[in-house]
Amino acid sequence: MxxxxxxxxxxxxxxxxxxxxxxxxxxxxxxxxxxxxxxLPAFSLPDLQQPTRLVTAADLKGEVTLLNVWGLWCPTCNAELGFLTELRQQGVRIVGLYYVQPVDAAFGDTFDINTLRLDVQDKLAEQGDPYLLNIVDEKRSLIFDLGVTGAPETFLIDRNGVIRHHHVGDINPQNWPKIQQLYQQLQQGGSDAP
Amino acid sequence: MRLNGLLLSVLLLALPASATEDLLQFESAEQQQLYRQLTAELRCPKCQNQNIADSNAVVAVDMRNKTLELVRQGQSHDEVIDYMKQRYGDFVHYQPPVQLSTIWLWLLPLLAVLALGWTVFRRSDSSQTAVVGHADEQPDHSDLDAQLQAMIDEATAANRQQPKE
Known part of the structure; x- marks a missing residue:
């Protein structure tokens, strides 16, 4: 003892x-x-290409989707564009959720979605365009409801619009295989998956 | 003592640093108090161990604004915490919930104290039984004194019986 x-x-x-x-x-x-x-929380936010069109959670249903939170101001997101574009070419459905940083009105900053559209167009023409469409979250309301802490972050959403995975940080060739496994599982799960 | 005073004055100097609150309007002192409490209790999910009152990360600013909005709507402390937890998880509150995975936070210290108490108890118990008769506790010297006295008496008696040669 x-x-x-x-x-x-x-x-x-x-x-x-x-x-x-x-x-x-x-x-x-x-x-x-x-x-x-x-x-996916309910939302109704403008499409970057056609700001008059409002995208809702229902628009993302039907196919397994990667919802990628990104912004031009975020260097890691820009570095990620190339790889995400490769994934799109492999047939992965990627929807962008554009993270608008707060504008400081005191410095005369304003938010203009048309300026943003042109800036994004330039960037995507240069780096590759992985996005089926881009949802602009000016007030970060959906971003807040999703519990996003920064950019880049990516959500894996199944056919029924249920969030299956939340990835913080960039997606790269090293960590993609793990996410891909889940992605393929969900795709094979069929539309009758719960 | 003087060092304590010095430390205290340095600490007091640091107080205004955390009191960077914008000029916010509240309907009542209770709401202001609640807002202060909530922003101190909610943890910034982007930062490593800062509360949202202390951080200027975009997410912390958004959380402060949301807290303010909810407090102004008259929501209670628990309602606001739940609202944040639904979005940012349990991580966002500094008080962890009691769950199967977190129960050790309470059990471990309790078990450690119990184990320590048990060890100390066992130890004092066994030392009492094993060391009885040795000079561990206040020993009774009256026996030895009596023996010594007897030896002295014997020696002096023998001395007397053997006078000088």
Missing amino acids: RKALFYVPLAAFLALSLFLLSGLFSDPRDHGSALIEKP
Whole structure:
């Protein structure tokens, strides 16, 4: 009994070390998403190409979709465009959710969707256009309802408009295989999947 | 003592740094108090360990604005926390919920205290039984004193019986 007690501090120390060691390999940005297995929140936001047309959650249903939160102001998103374009060529359906940063009215900044459309057109012509369409979230309302913390972030949405995966950070050739697996599962699941 | 005073004055200097609140209008002092409490309790999901009152990340600013909006609508503390949790998850509140995965936060300290108490108890118990008779507790010296006295008496008696040669 005494001998066993002698090893307790050592065991506790080792357990603590292992716990802290595992922390070194964890991603501090990864703290789960509250929206997994929940339907896409209701929204009605303008399409970047035709601002008079309002896109709703129903428009995304029917096919497995990647909803990619991005913005021209975000360097990682721009770096991601090339790879996402490759994915589009492979047949992945990608919808952009444009993250508009707050404008500082005090500095005379204003938001103009037409200027944005032209800027985005230039950028996509240069880097590749992965998007079927772009939803512009000027007030970040859908972005807020989705629990987006920044850009880029990507949601995997199934045929029924249910969020199946929330990826924080860019999608690249290293992490795509994991997401692709889920994507293919959902595609094969058929339209009768729950 | 002087060092304490110095530290305190440095800490007091740091107070205004966290009090960067814009000029906000509230209907009542309660709402203002609630807003202050909520922005201190809600954690910025983008930053590493800052509350939303303390951060100027876009998401923290948006969360502050939403908090303000909800507080002005007259929502309670728990309603606002739930609203945020539905979107940003449990991570967003500094008070973790009691769940199967978080129960160890409460159980572990309790178990540690119990285990420690048990060890201490066992230890004092066994030392009492094992070390009885040794000079561990206040030993009773009257026995030894009596023995010593007897030896002295014996020696002096022997001395008397053997006069000088």
